[in-house]
Amino acid sequence: MKPCESCGNTYDKAFEVVMGGTRHTFDSFECAIQALAPTCAHCGVKIVGHGLEADGALFCCNHCAGHKGETRLRDRA
Numbered sequence: 739m740k741p742c743e744s745c746g747n748t749y750d751k752a753f754e755v756v757m758g759g760t761r762h763t764f765d766s767f768e769c770a771i772q773a774l775a776p777t778c779a780h781c782g783v784k785i786v787g788h789g790l791e792a793d794g795a796l797f798c799c800n801h802c803a804g805h806k807g808e809t810r811l812r813d814r815a
Contacts (some may be wrong), residue, residue, distance in 0.1 A: 801813075
């Protein structure tokens with residue numbers, strides 16, 4: 739059993755995530771999110787849901803996208 743790559747804990751219920759062809763081992767979703775989730779280009783929060791994307795930049799919400807000058811995105815229609 740491999741240790742969690744985020745916290746180093748060795749846990750009997752660890753799991754693996756393959757992302758971009760690279761295999762990662764974690765002991766919790768919390769550790770996986772900290773290691774793999776993208777961050778908002780404005781506020782830096784980890785984007786756990788779908789988020790928004792414009793011109794290669796990822797945002798957690800339309801509010802943050804607007805702070806970076808993006809006007810095409812909407813949280814809802």
